[in-house]
Amino acid sequence: MDYYSKEINQLIEQFSRLPGIGAKSAQRLAFYIVSEPKEQVKQFADTLVSAREHVRYCKCCQTLTDREICPICSSKNRDHSTIMVVESTRDLAAYEKTGKYNGVYHVLHGAISPMLGIGPNDIRIKELLVRLESDEVKEVILATNSSLEGEATAMYLSKLIRPAGIKVTRIASGVPVGGDLEYTDEVTLARALEGRTQL
Amino acid sequence: MDYYSKEINQLIEQFSRLPGIGAKSAQRLAFYIVSEPKEQVKQFADTLVSAREHVRYCKCCQTLTDREICPICSSKNRDHSTIMVVESTRDLAAYEKTGKYNGVYHVLHGAISPMLGIGPNDIRIKELLVRLESDEVKEVILATNSSLEGEATAMYLSKLIRPAGIKVTRIASGVPVGGDLEYTDEVTLARALEGRTQL
Numbered sequence: 001m002d003y004y005s006k007e008i009n010q011l012i013e014q015f016s017r018l019p020g021i022g023a024k025s026a027q028r029l030a031f032y033i034v035s036e037p038k039e040q041v042k043q044f045a046d047t048l049v050s051a052r053e054h055v056r057y058c059k060c061c062q063t064l065t066d067r068e069i070c071p072i073c074s075s076k077n078r079d080h081s082t083i084m085v086v087e088s089t090r091d092l093a094a095y096e097k098t099g100k101y102n103g104v105y106h107v108l109h110g111a112i113s114p115m116l117g118i119g120p121n122d123i124r125i126k127e128l129l130v131r132l133e134s135d136e137v138k139e140v141i142l143a144t145n146s147s148l149e150g151e152a153t154a155m156y157l158s159k160l161i162r163p164a165g166i167k168v169t170r171i172a173s174g175v176p177v178g179g180d181l182e183y184t185d186e187v188t189l190a191r192a193l194e195g196r197t198q199l
Numbered sequence: 200m201d202y203y204s205k206e207i208n209q210l211i212e213q214f215s216r217l218p219g220i221g222a223k224s225a226q227r228l229a230f231y232i233v234s235e236p237k238e239q240v241k242q243f244a245d246t247l248v249s250a251r252e253h254v255r256y257c258k259c260c261q262t263l264t265d266r267e268i269c270p271i272c273s274s275k276n277r278d279h280s281t282i283m284v285v286e287s288t289r290d291l292a293a294y295e296k297t298g299k300y301n302g303v304y305h306v307l308h309g310a311i312s313p314m315l316g317i318g319p320n321d322i323r324i325k326e327l328l329v330r331l332e333s334d335e336v337k338e339v340i341l342a343t344n345s346s347l348e349g350e351a352t353a354m355y356l357s358k359l360i361r362p363a364g365i366k367v368t369r370i371a372s373g374v375p376v377g378g379d380l381e382y383t384d385e386v387t388l389a390r391a392l393e394g395r396t397q398l
């Protein structure tokens with residue numbers, strides 16, 4: 001690819017390293033960057049470095065934040081007796097957007113996956129157990145994904161936490177709101193039937 | 200979105216400014232960046248700034264390059280009497296990949312589009328005319344896109360250049376190789392019929 005300049009090739013290479021960015025997108029992005037005002041590109045570069053520099057894990061819930069203790073963990077308006085366990089900060093954000101949850105979180109940063117060689121010690125379970133010891137936690141809501149790994153992690157955690165006398169719940173699994181029964185897979189339909197509630 | 204840290208929000212914002220990157224992708228990219236090694240992020244940032252800093256337009260063909268005259272224009276192995284006119288450096292790269300063209304290029308950086316308010320003076324037509332005056336050009340191949348704008352630009356250029364006695368050609372339009380007639384649109388089919396060649 002010597003028909004592009006070396007600098008553009010390097011930029012294309014850097015972009016195509018990113019997840020979900022293929023060769024064509026990387027090319028498009030690189031050409032967009034070189035056509036942008038210099039100050040804007042400088043600002044983008046600075047934001048990249050500064051974000052990587054300052055973002056760290058909350059000492060309490062392990063979410064990605066720029067403070068020692070994240071805003072949710074340090075808020076007095078949240079119910080600290082309920083902890084929702086999620087796989088990633090993005091899942092936390094998804095629940096925050098609903099505006100329906102007022103407890104606190106614990107971010108595992110992954111799920112147990114024997115296939116990928118990820119065991120209980122590779123995700124932030126230890127940190128959760130420490131919180132359960134010291135805090136006055138009444139309920140742990142397991143909100144890991146509905147995938148094989150998420151389910152396995154939920155199962156593992158429930159077995160680990162229940163003996164301590166803490167209520168452990170799992171978010172409901174079923175047909176998504178607005179979803180068509182016709183297009184819903186069998187496992188989800190079976191799960192929806194199992195979890196039916198009386199009206 | 201105060202459930203992410205300020206730095207992550209800024210990074211998400213920066214990513215979502217890029218073309219083809221939606222809110223979800225921007226989020227995914229931002230989280231990927233903060234989980235990457237610091238040196239790698241630094242290198243990405245440096246490449247961004249350096250590419251924007253060093254890339255400029257070739258004084259001859261106007262393509263994006265890091266030299267005053269791009270490698271193609273300064274090559275003695277290329278046929279400088281044939282100029283292929285394309286809309287962007289990416290189109291130039293697409294033709295270079297075929298390995299079937301040995302002439303030189305001229306990059307317009309756009310196409311005439313009255314809808315978007317882009318006139319002949321907004322793209323690099325002046326620079327092309329200057330080349331036609333001074334160089335010993337025998338043929339101009341119009342390889343703008345097959346879109347409305349590309350066709351209009353080709354038409355405009357052909358009217359402009361033909362009086363100078365230079366041969367003006369247009370790349371063929373028709374059914375793509377490997378394409379199914381059944382799934383080809385009517386305009387393309389009609390164009391393929393018009394442009395039929397004797398065997």
